[in-house]
Amino acid sequence: MKHVRKSMMLLVVVVLSLTVVLGGCGGNNNEANQGSESNNKPQKEESKEVREITLWSFEARDPHRTLVTASIDAFNETHEDIQINAEFMDDESFKTKIKVAVAGNNMPDVFTYWSGDQFKTLVDAGVLGDITSQLNADEAFKNTILPGGIETFTYDNKSYAVPLALNAVMLWYNMDMFEQSGLNPPATYDELLQAVDTFNADGITPITVAGKDRWPVLHWYSYLAQREGGMEPFEKAKTGETDFATETFVQAGEKLKELATKKNGFVNGFLGLDYGAAEALFTNEKAAMYMQGDWAIAGFAKDPAFLEKVGFVPFPSIENGVGSSQVYHGGFGFGYAASSETDIDAAYEVIKYLSSAQERGKITEAAGTAGAVTGMELDESKMNSLAYEYLQFIQENAEGFFGYYDQQLDPSRAEAFLNATSAIVGKTDADIVKELKTVQ
Structure with a gap:
């Protein structure tokens, strides 16, 4: 199959149903009143507790790692009350480390994980955070996720992750x-x-x-x-x-x-x-x-x-x-999940930002993997020819996926x-x- 060379920009929105299904905590720290002199003192500025979110990811190969790191840096710069500390590792190292974390009940706050029964084992172990209410309260973001994406990570009507890619x-x-x-x-x-x-x-x-x-x-x-x-x-x-x-x-x-x-x-x-x-x-x-x-x-x-x-x-x-x-x-092979022991609202903010069309679109442009959300404004000039051709092929030919x-x-x-x-x-x-x- 020869490469297709086209000059027009491709806005890739892969809307396919799977054949197989697969806030800031602020507070006043004002001094107690101690007479008229104290009452006349200006109140201290409101301070916010900084919540540290540990993130583990197996997107360790470039350009994924570089681009995810850039997204994390952008998040940290714009969220004074939530800060992400990320660790990247290859698949096999990740599998070993997550097993130890599950056994020791010492899960990272947010992490990438695979779909299917591998994911269900974490659900059954009770180590995953339920993000159903956060998604339901955020219809604008929820509606950007491709059909079948949320369902891939939903068990007993509870959602535990947001998909990151539609792979083949x-x-x-x-x-x-x-x-x-x-x-x-x-x-x-x-x-x-x-x-x-x-x-x-x-x-x-x-x-x-x-x-x-x-x-x-x-x-x-x-x-x-x-x-x-x-x-x-x-x-x-x-x-x-x-x-x-x-x-x-x-x-x-x-x-x-x-x-x-x-x-x-x-x-x-x-x-x-x-x-x-x-x-x-x-x-x-x-x-x-x-x-x-x-x-x-x-x-x-x-x-x-x-x-x-x-x-x-x-x-x-x-x-x-x-x-x-x-x-x-392929299909929705992996997504972002949260720990059941973390601050779920803070974790959701991290997941939402890092899985958004704006951030994942950069990876789609650089790597050629189809994103799991709509609304990606892809710039063809930033895409290599093979990625462009592949995404067009998937859009036009895929009948479905098996996990x-x-x-x-x-x-x-x-x-x-x-x-x-x-x-x-x-x-x-x-x-x-x-x-x-x-x-x-």
């Missing part, structure tokens, strides 16, 4: 490499396998993936499962009506094993590659394809020359599969799924049914 996982590819090997970007899974064979024959690594982090491999499996059977099998397995060793899940596992172990589709040693190393192989033109969320655009844009070579397609369709290729892996498997399941099953898919791609004799049976 795409198959990114190097247009020059495809052209040199005489290939078109794959629209079907058979075409993907043919491309893998051609690249291997040409001495080119077909696909890079961060196997060490596990969840990028799960992205591959999740897409295969959705394209094979649609979304109903996952919903049934999630609720316990069936399990994850049923037909379409097994077929997805067989295809994933074939791609990784028989076709050598993934880069050698991929199980030892973390996110940064895997992405670097793509940006350094050592691999032809890279499947990742739209947040990867920011990394591509660091090299303008490389950016011009990047194209994208949705995950390919599967012959006789029932899942639509216009349904994308990340490791977020949609409880922590125990999510961990089991991550391990199962790693085992499936790790050896040629992997027993697909046996591995999937562990997810229960």
